[in-house]
Amino acid sequence: MTATLTYIRDWQKAILAEIIHLKKYGSTRYLMLNGRLLSKSDSYTYFFDTPSTIKVPTGSSIKIEWGSRKVEGRILSSEGNNVILALDENLGMDLSETYLLHDPWELLDQLYQRLEDMKESKRKRSRIKKLMNPSMPAKHPEDKIKTSTHELILRSKYNPVTYVWGPPGTGKTYTLARVAANKYFKGQSVLILAQSNQAIDVLMAEISAFAANKKKVPDGELLRYGSQIGPALSDHPSLTANYLLQKHHSNLAEKKDSLFEERRLLKYDLSRSFSKRDSDLLIDVEKKLSGILEKIRQKEIEFIKSASIIGSTLAKAAGDPAIYEKNFDLVILDEASMAYVPQAAFAASLGKRVIICGDFKQLPPIAAARQKMAEKWLREDIFHHSGVSEAVKDGYLHPHLFLLKEQRRMHPEISAFSNKHIYHSLVGDHPDVLAARSDIAACAPFPGKASVLLNAAGSGEYGIKDGNTNSRINLWNLLLSFQLIHESYIGGSRSIGYVTPYRAQAVLMEQLLGELYEKELTEADIIAATVHRFQGSEREVMIFDTADSFPHERAGMLLIGKESERLLNVAITRTKGKFIHICDLDFIQKHVYRNKTWRRLADHQLQNGQAVHPDKIGKWIKNQHARLQWMHARKMERVKEDIQSAQRKIVISLPEAEKLGEGWGKVFSLRHKSTKLILLAQNPIRAIQTDEVIPHRFPFPFILIDEQILWLGMPAETHKKAKPPYVAARLDSAVAGTYLTSQFNQRK
Template sequence: MNSTVNYIKEWQQALQLEIMHLKKYGSTKYLVSNGHLLSNDGDFTYFFETGSSVKVPVGSNVRLEWGGIKQDGRVLSSEGKSIIISFERSMGDFIGEAFLFHDPWELLEQLITRLDEIKRSKKKRLRIKRLMDPSMPQKHPSLAKQSSVKELYARSKFNPVTFVWGPPGTGKTYTLARVAANHYFQGKKILVLSHSNQAVDVLMAEISSFIKKKDRFQEGDVLRYGSQSGESLAIHEDIVTGQLLGKHEPELLAEKEQLAEEKRLLKHDLAGSFSKRDSNHLLELEKKLARVLEKIRQKEMEFVKEAKIIGTTLAKAAKDETVYQKEYDLIILDEASMAYVPQVAFAAALSKHIIICGDFKQLPPIAAARDSLVKLWLKEDIFHRAGVAQSVEEGELHPHLFLLREQRRMHPEISAFTNRVVYNNFVGDHVSVSSSRESIRSAEPFAGQAAALIDTSYSGEYCMTERTSHSRLNLWQLLLSFQLIHESYVDGAKSIGYVAPYRAQAEWMEKLLEDLYRLERQSTDIIAATVHRFQGSERDIMVFDTVDSYPQDRAGMLLTGKESERLINVAITRTKGKFLHVSDTSFINKHVYRSKTLRQLVDHQMQNGQLIARKDIGKWVKHQHPRLQWMHARKLEKIIEDLISTKDEMIMAIPDLTQLSDEWKQIVMKRSPEVKLTIISGNRNPDILSDTFICLPVSFSFIIFDKRYVWLGVPVETNNRIHPPYVSARLDSSIIATELSSQFKKND
């Protein structure tokens, strides 16, 4: 057992290192004001106003800082735009303004405590030993041609640990729900866990649906415990603790609502007056409400005690003794590849049998500290740390690894790459997936293609680093990607995702969509984000913008580093019917090794006829958005119109001012005398006079009129790395105009 104790010690050290890092860098910070002392009865209780709703759970430890003083406290109440905090020491009667810090490491401290308890239990240590060294012989009966549900049920019944590899679209939720239900039908007690509320909601809803379909549902047996995300459980309110309380204890909930409303009205009054009577009344309400909430908690504990299938998050399981002090027949841990190894170990210690389900080809857990122990135990998943993933790399499936082999999400033209390159041909397509995705494939853009590589080679040198974050941006690819979203929307797409490896690019797209597509987003699911936001979700159409291009001299680590295969895999496998990949293939071919997943993706798409060349833009841009228009860069009539109607300011960025043609010099002179001209360039040209000259290198040309109209790609002759046909883009967006000009501010 020494090895298991050593594991636990290392996990606790890794968690402690992560806590230390979070304590230094990771607090959530809120501004609070108008702090008044409510009472000094033992502890000192203060009421603060907050600018916005502060989501800090009651009972949480917080830190208040103002001036040079730091004081630890505990949250008594946090509702609306106010918060009540208890401190051990007085800070006077009034605090004008201060910062409140809520720290995310409490959950990690609770996990350390749970691991301490596991150390003292021989039975629990043995369960962890089996988890970390799954070398025990298989005990389940092996039958030919049995369904996934039957095989997984048998494995989880006879073996202490079963790893389930669930690549995207392979029916993970369907399979786990039916296995859970079949154990429940045999009288077993089951705990369903995941790191996210949404994943728990989805799985518990599917379990409930299946049991109801079999007409074997009994109220109280299936329980979703803790916070719920909402949508998935909308038609399964009979498994949610809040709804069960409403049915069985309506008076208790009514009293809670009444006290909460009284408190809200009193807090509103307190903002203007802090009389002793009002302060005492508020504290009395808090005490009454605390008593009611404790009664509700006791009732919830009874629900948990009676339930046969309980679903909650890993975090709640580790901090709530109602969950962690029980013994279960089976644990089902979903999305395990995103959980810390110590969290998985904690889960495994609660039961004789555990199913650990996830996809180790997707994103790993996230931790901030850089220590080697943190890297070993908090930044890699249980599949790798238990040696299960390594067997796959060697071309075999571990005896205790069960693979869901058929994907039903992606059109085969999309999955062909991930099935072969990422999943080593272990995964195939279900026969139905081609026909079920045909309607999306046959729509624009690129009707009849499920995958397309939109090549931006020789369009110019548009890749830059954002001024403050140094995250990469590519405005040309951003606008092309928006055009793809627009073409998709116009042809009826209902769910569209835009994913970029760099936060700055994703944020700029979010701003562009909010500006140009606010109305459309009210009826269509369109999201722009980095890859982490998309894990666990799916979209009809995905636009994958790789951003990297010239004048950068290397590809970013996000696309070429150790985790790049997982990142690219998630970007592709969110897609149901159309995968649109925006990339500079000339840059990738030069700067990315053939062995890297991104290069393999580009090569695959080119070899399979999915390339959309730069010269094809006139064929696929069929719907010009009123505020984003594409045109030939040599046709200058529209730009002259904008110039003549400009009233205040013209900003002109030119890589090499000496290359400006006589024609363009004449155009610039046509502006009104009241219009101030700012020129941004790495060198001056004495023939061109401007009101302001900003001496900064710029790799691509652009013009901004009146902080609203952005022209990209003109003057065309001043751009590097550009081949015909010459294309320019005109964007009407004051938001992007402001963002772009701020990237080239004159340094003070």
Template sequence: MTTKTYINEWMQALQLEINYLKKFGGSRFIITNGRLLSNEESYNYYFDTAISLRIPVGSAIKLEWGAMNSKGKVLSSEGRGIILSLEKGFGDLIPDAFLLHDPWELLEHLIERLDEIKKNKQKRVRVKRLMNPSKDTKHPIEKIKSNVHELVLRSKYNPVTFVWGPPGTGKTYTLARTAANKYFQQKKVLILSHSNQAVDVLMSELTDFIKKKHRFREGDILRYGGNNGDALVNHHEITTGGLIEKQVPFLSQDRMRLLEERTNLKQDLANSFSKRDSDHVMELELQIGKLFEKIRKKEVQLVKDAFIVGATLAKAASDSAIYEQEYDVVILDEASMAYIPQAAFAAAIGKRVIICGDFKQLPPIASSRDPLVAKWLKEDVFHHAGVVDSINDGELHPQLFLLKEQRRMHPDISAFTNRYIYHSLVGDHQSVYKNRNQIVSQAPLKDHATVLVDTSFTGLHCLSDKTTNSRFNLLQLLMSFQLIHEAYLDGTKSIGYVTPYRAQANLMESLLEEIYRDECQKADIIAATVHRFQGSERDVMIFDTVDSAPQQRPGMLLTGKDSERLINVAITRTKGKFLHVSNRNFIEKHIFQGKTLRQLVDHQVRNKQSITTKEIGSWVQNQHSKLRWIHAIKLEAVFRDLNSARGSITISLPVGTNLSDEWKEQLLNKGKHLKVTVISDQERDFSDELLKVQFPFPFVMIDEKVLWLGLPLEGAIDIRPPYIAARLCSRNVCEYLLKQFI
């Protein structure tokens, strides 16, 4: 395939993805309380938002209000308020609407860059070398002294170097020192990645190293764009904001003054509304726009003067300050998550390129199902350049440099990934044996680095969300929360919870926000999908696979083409303790032995790294005030809750449930002020309202804030002793569960 053919196919694939996103929308947010600010040239509205929407100013959006819709753009987005400029007007007030945003304009910028590459012979040659890397290397192998030195030599003598960096193998360390070496030789280096976090981490490591060598010069190293997260908290002097603040203080001061004035005014708008405030907001937007033009000119100069620039791929492809320059070396980090056209763009603007990533981790994400999109936007450059084929043939590609010693995970955890994911090419550095023992010795499940928390025979709890079809499992959610609680109380302050399913991740995030907020502020506790967690690490990781009966089969996320990569990411975020919450019985029934999840379960069982619900009493040492585990046969506590109900009782009775006389008496003797809603396939004497739904597991909900999961026990199917029930006090979880019936 010629380089021009490559580029034409990439441009076509990107356009197909853009068309798909425009047609079906992407991120969807509810916005409320919209008020018209002005209607000169365009219709400018102020809206309240439930959460802070981090949508860049100028982004294209679409607003849907009932059957009506309008295109528009974001004028400002700060705090819980957003100002939109719409092509159409919908009157003075919009009670609630949907805001659709997907940054397809970034893909349009990438198409423009590819078109420029197609017309430039030198850039086309660079792209060809990327896609068809030479089998001959030119670096002097006999001179190699270390990993860093080998990468320095490879990137000096070879136009394209691929770096395979499995988790914990020192990828950031190696790339940072390689970039520093180029800087010491007065070479211009561009550092790129798909995420701001990855750029920040690498730029921070690089700056630390150069400062230790006492060779740091202000303005030589620049982090361009981004929100400058925690990784750069000690390196304000390499950010554009920090440099402008020091070099042109009046611009920085004016910016802070205007933004503060706008924030205060938007708070006023949220509470009240007046024509004067509306006019003032629009006047401020105009002033801020003019100021940002001045800041932009200064930023462009900073980029030109810097020797090392760090930015995201999206920023680089859309900002002429970067893409109009040429660099001696371009370093693309986390390349396994970048689109192939993005990798080609990175290669085209550098004389040498280092492509670093792990093709055993998650691939790029695209929405369109078109074959061309699948080919070029859902697989990484390692696969298309033949690097992976070489490994499958039992050898490393000559242009591939493998980092093969991991220093992150306890050996009991890495034993699985080293063998089953990395074909025994990766080993453990001796330091992980002693450095992780402190974490391993702490609760839960002390002195175990990896444990399968088996939820087999605890009932039929895995459901699909009514709105999104994403799966959730309340029993495994509460088990996982208990593991977080035990770890936190025993001193662990770095805890991650991951799951393949967005619904489950959102539920855990909501639960933590409601009943564990103080603890989350004192510790680093995060809940997310596996996709969101790539690039992070925690001392303790909980991997909740969610899937179990009554689902007929496991989801594609756990068994499909990319399932090995997803499970690998989930495991390898861990430093010292990996807790795998999973239904062994369901997995053994429905997943064949060649699949990664089945291999993981079999490995943990074979190595005596599993516990069942029979042993829950041995590891639950600390009951949380809002979550209590109780033997399901003991009914005193649930009956006390029923007697204290003030407004409503909702009870789920699965098919075939025949309640005991004790339960019937409690429900028949409830006060007149109480409304009893029964979820069942048949009428019940004690019900005020019947929701004729076949629901798989029993629960009792009191006043829409207290949930008893696993009761009445008579309704539980596919359970074995010990019969456990969980009492959860959470309005958020109760509200979510009720929405599944409305």
């Protein structure tokens, strides 16, 4: 058995390796413009404009990169489109363009220090020992169990450590909230921890709603501690420290609000026209605000001392002595499968009893360092290292593992795959979930179907890699996905998610939605993200774009690698009523083994009659968007009009240029004499007279006009692996045009 001190030392080595990696490679870069020196005393205070909001906490250590120089400093203020920094060195009065570099290693350093504290505390080490080696017999009286919630209440009363396995939609929030409220009603203290602010907000809101139905809860008894409060608490404002401050210390709250507003106006004036008077006033406001915030901090400490249930993120708790120096009767760690093992140990060290809740079938923690200890302790969750998940692999539930067995989120057509292939029939459907989700499944696209495989095979070879990041991109899948979002929206859906394994694909969809769907985004809950970013969220309609296709010679590791089952599980189980899986079946059947989860998903959908093949594209596309139209690729009337209207340049990509039809030469000859024609092909061709040939071959044909109008899939005869029906898409998008231009410019 490993000694607890050995665990702690190994965790510190892992954290130190991650810190070193982040310091060396992990900086996030933010562009800053128009830097002006405001003052110089102990440090040099600068004001910068920023093209977009920089979300870095006040007080964070940063670096400034200006040419070849790098200077350290810290954030004084970051809100809106400007920042105020305190730098260690003078960079001059005016800085036209600089970069802010922020390393998120400071949070890890705080965790490192908490581990150091544990070395000196026998009580904390004892709690960690039980967490890591839950071999003690379970002591809760099984004969007294009335319901599943009651079982967890009993487990957390009689056992020092309880692991909760909460697959998606199984009532994790409902159950944990009632356990926390039960402890509160008995006069016990509870700490709620999680990685994300959203998880804390949702759980605290549920606790508040349940407790308020049982008895009147005095203000301050339940406290959501932290500054990043989300919409989940909009109906529960009394949980926040800001509410308590306004109620009990309104003068401080008013002074803070007044100074924030004064600072905002001064920063706005400075961004428009710099003046010495405004800069001096801003420095004075910052000093006053610092004093007020310190007084507010002392009041918040009083709120923490008075609260019975406190909700906080792991990062906030590890950096705040008001939390980590307290001892709680019960600690509940939600999202535990996303937390580092040392974070779970930190959580367990704070309470007499601990509930560790998560789903080890979803995505594990993320670490960047390629170092032995970091890979061991920061890339796998506490369920794995405690032996709890290994017991499940061996065919039984660990004595200290409590499984939530009934899912209420997904339509049964969707959950059928995850229940069987991911959770091995340990999880089933609630009897009411079919009726609850049928209305969503009834909506377009594919009315009446809850699970759909949209087969993109035969469309052509659209698989490429982004020139900047090497992340995979598939423009055909991207446009199909946008069309699905549009059909869903027109069909009445207002909760739509788009997920993909690849960041470049997700970013491009996010930009495309911002350009083409600006109004709809304000009226509906539509999000585009990687699967990793989407964990913990849910939508009524989910579109899963796998992006992988020919001419790639193998599937990406995100879809077939070690953690691919977890990634696919997250993608599927975010859905309530309609799951649409976009993939190239020919590619899967050629390059993905039958035992891989992605192949199993495709086979499952095929066998259950859920596949929609390319020949049905004309039937499911009911609503052409004004800026995205689909048509037969052999019809040339509209593309002729666009070519004749071109003002600056036309770029044409021909994968198999020798197959270009004779009629295209005449079509391109119709362009204005001043319009430049650029050919992307290995060699010039006789059929068309070009102004420039770039010897780069995209695997798919397209025509790009003035970096705005994109004809994807034309000229159709130059395709590879394309089969009837030959379909082309006309997209009016500066986002897509700029992206494609950047890609072939990189390859010149």
